Amino acid sequence: MSSRNKRRNRSRKERAAQPAARPPQQRRPAPTDDPDFEGFDPDYPFVDVGFDAQGMVDERQLLLLVKDWRKGRATRRLRDVITDAYVAMFTVVVVAAMIISGLLSAQNQASTCTSDGCVTARKLLPWLVVAGLWVGALAISRIFGPIVASAAEGFWLLDAPLRRSSVLARRMWGMIFAAGGVAAVVAALVTVLVGLPLPTVGAWTAAAAFTTAAWMAFTAAEQGAERTIMVRVAQIVVGGVAVVVLVAVIASASGWLSVGLGGTGSFELAIVVAAAGLVLAILASLIARRRLDNVGRAKLITGGELVSGMQGAAFALDFALMRDILIERRNHLRGHVKPARGHWRGTRALVWRDLQRLVRSPGPLVGFLVSLIVPYALESLGVGSLTPILSALIMVAVMVPFMDSMRVLTRTKGLARLFPMTDSELRTATTIVPASLALIWAIVVTPAFLLNLNGQAASVSVSNTLWYGVITAAAGLLGAMRWVSAKSANYNMPMVATGAGAVPPGLMFNLIRGIDVAVLVTAPLVLNWPPIVSAIIAMIAFMVLRSGGINQQELMEKSEEQRKELAAQKEAARGGGGRTRPKQVISRSGTPARTRPPLRK
Incomplete structure (x- = not known):
């Protein structure tokens, strides 16, 4: 008996030794067939549930959930990354020391200029810095928003039945405080560079921070009102003020213009500007906070897409590509031109x-x-x-x-x-x-x-x-x-x-x-x-x-072309003393040559 037949007989014996199959179970009666069953009879029909009867979303808990999904699954903390990048930290310390040394040397050199025009120009320079920061804040706000949202947030959050202001409030405050912080750093560096006293440096730093934050809050309020004309007018006016101040700095230094500034005039003016900027920043921020519910979703998503594109270029440190993205955005808004x-x-x-x-x-x-x-x-x-x-x-x-x-x-x-x-x-x-x-x-x-x-x-x-x-x-x-x-x-x-x-x-x-x-x-x-x-x-x-x-x-x-030319020259020299060999045409025997049909006249 072959091995195949042995396996077949063995499988038959195993199936015969198994117990008989269970009889099919009877179908259980449906719940409605049971007289003791009581169904659920709601007091209201499901189709008549109104919007007011639905549960309201807690925006704070929703944002915490989004934050957990974004950052809760990170495998490393920022502290670990900074600890591993010790070389970068050492480089930052060395570069900072070089910058501070250069600032001190430049300050000492600037302090040697003791003429009236030079002193007046140094007192007018903070006005130029503040005006330049205003222009930069307005320009950035016009380009990006200043409040932006990603495409996913615009699809999942901004179209949901929740308070849009609660979702966007943190971003608005972040932009305002970031503008003030950057302005403070720039103003402090420039005022230290020109050799102003430390109290004056602190006063102008506060003035630049508060006023720049006020302009950022103003642009956020205009974004809530769906207007851009006021931001454009403000940018033109502030840019003109910056140019006028720059000309005044040069004219006062050259003696063409005399500006009456006392010994403490710069410090007092800085305090006044800082106080006014703080008041305006608070008022504009409150107005912008009230208008957050009116910000259009399309404007938020457009700015978010622009930020995403520029982030990709920033990761590659390709600033030219960032400029290309901005130019594309400007031309897209412009539409078309006459060729x-x-x-x-x-x-x-x-x-x-x-x-x-x-x-x-x-x-x-x-x-x-x-x-x-x-x-x-x-x-x-x-x-x-x-x-x-x-x-x-x-x-x-x-x-x-x-x-x-x-x-x-x-x-x-x-x-x-x-x-x-x-x-x-x-x-x-x-x-x-x-x-x-x-x-x-x-x-x-x-x-x-x-x-x-x-x-x-x-x-x-x-x-x-x-x-x-x-x-x-x-x-x-x-x-x-x-x-x-x-x-x-x-x-x-x-x-x-x-x-x-x-x-x-x-x-x-x-x-x-x-x-x-x-x-x-x-x-x-x-x-x-x-x-x-x-x-x-x-x-x-x-x-x-x-x-x-x-x-x-x-x-x-x-190099490849030169190598081929050299090989061809060697082959020609080897074949006939510098004469090129005739080209040989090889065709299959018995295969008729294909000819093109004549053109019709």
Whole structure:
């Protein structure tokens, strides 16, 4: 008997040894068949339950539940992360010590300027700082909201039957206090830098914090009222005040304008401004809190999407991408424009497009005109040794909006390949308009480097000082070129081990790109070296930026082409003394050649 039959007989015996199947159970009677069963008879029909009869949601408990879902499952605490990142903490301490040392040295240098105009300019400078903070707060509020919400929150929370003000109140207070804190830090740094007494520094710090918080609360109240016109008007007025104060600082330092400020006038004015700002901040905050229920969901979600996009760019330290997101948002709100016909051919057509873009969007020219006053303001404050480097850093920010064409061509390689020109020619063409503006800037600000505003001769020779304006403008232009044309971090390359984890090599330099070139070009001027050193550095930097730097992929492609050409030459030399071998055409036997049918006439 085979093994298969044995297994079959064994299975039959096992089934026969099992007990007989149980008889099918009888169906239990339904509850309605039981005479002792009593069903549930509600006192009201379910379909007639009104909204008032439903339970009200406790917004505080709901927010705590959302917080638990977001942060309650974290495996590490912030304390553990800070403990592991000891290298970063040590770096922060060292950098802070360097900044404090630089502030103290700058304060000592500024205190040496004891003329009436210089003292008056230092007392007017806090007004300029406060006005600048106001403009920044209003601009940020116009862009983002200032109160925002994510798409998930807008879908799950803002459409639910709950008090919207209870959900958004914490965010509103957070934005107001954050604006005040940032303004306090900036005002304290600037007032310490110009050498003001500590009581005056504290008073202006409080004034900047309270007034900036008041403007943020004002924008939140306008958001609740679904209005934007008042915020725009306030931004224009405050920007005009900032420009007027800047001109007053320069005029008072040069002796053109006399501002009657006593010894304690700056401190007393700061106390008055701080008190008024505190009162206005409280009133505006209360009004904004009452209007939170009226904030539209679409406005909140739009600002939240913008914040999410910028957070992704911020994680990569790609500030140029953040600016691209803001420009896309602005153009989306603007809608469409009337197209304009181009002129000329070749690279001149790109130059003409830059001119058309400048005429269509003249907004960046406002910042360019304001930057013309910066060297004069720095000289009037007695920090002339830092004027080249500070002016160059401001020029980097001013020149970036004029290089949108270079930004598009460097980020979109497919578009750049469509032009019958090399990358160097494209970059040169897109630099002509910004370079012309930089040359105008250099001519206008050269008197600030030649003479002090008090009429005394500068500490360096006139022949060297003539180059200061040109080199500073070139440093700002090159820094802007570096900022818009720098490549993003490559995550396919080997990572660098740090205390905060693995980081791509290019990611660490994204934070200082543009700034590095400006500092490198103007550093010899700060060290009182000959201007020819800065000129040589600027020429080398321009050549590198014009060529696009070192592209490893292009180098590998060129190396592969050269290798193929060399192999072809060797094969030709081996085949017939330098003569090329005839091309052999091999076809299958018996296969008729395919011919194209004749075209019909």
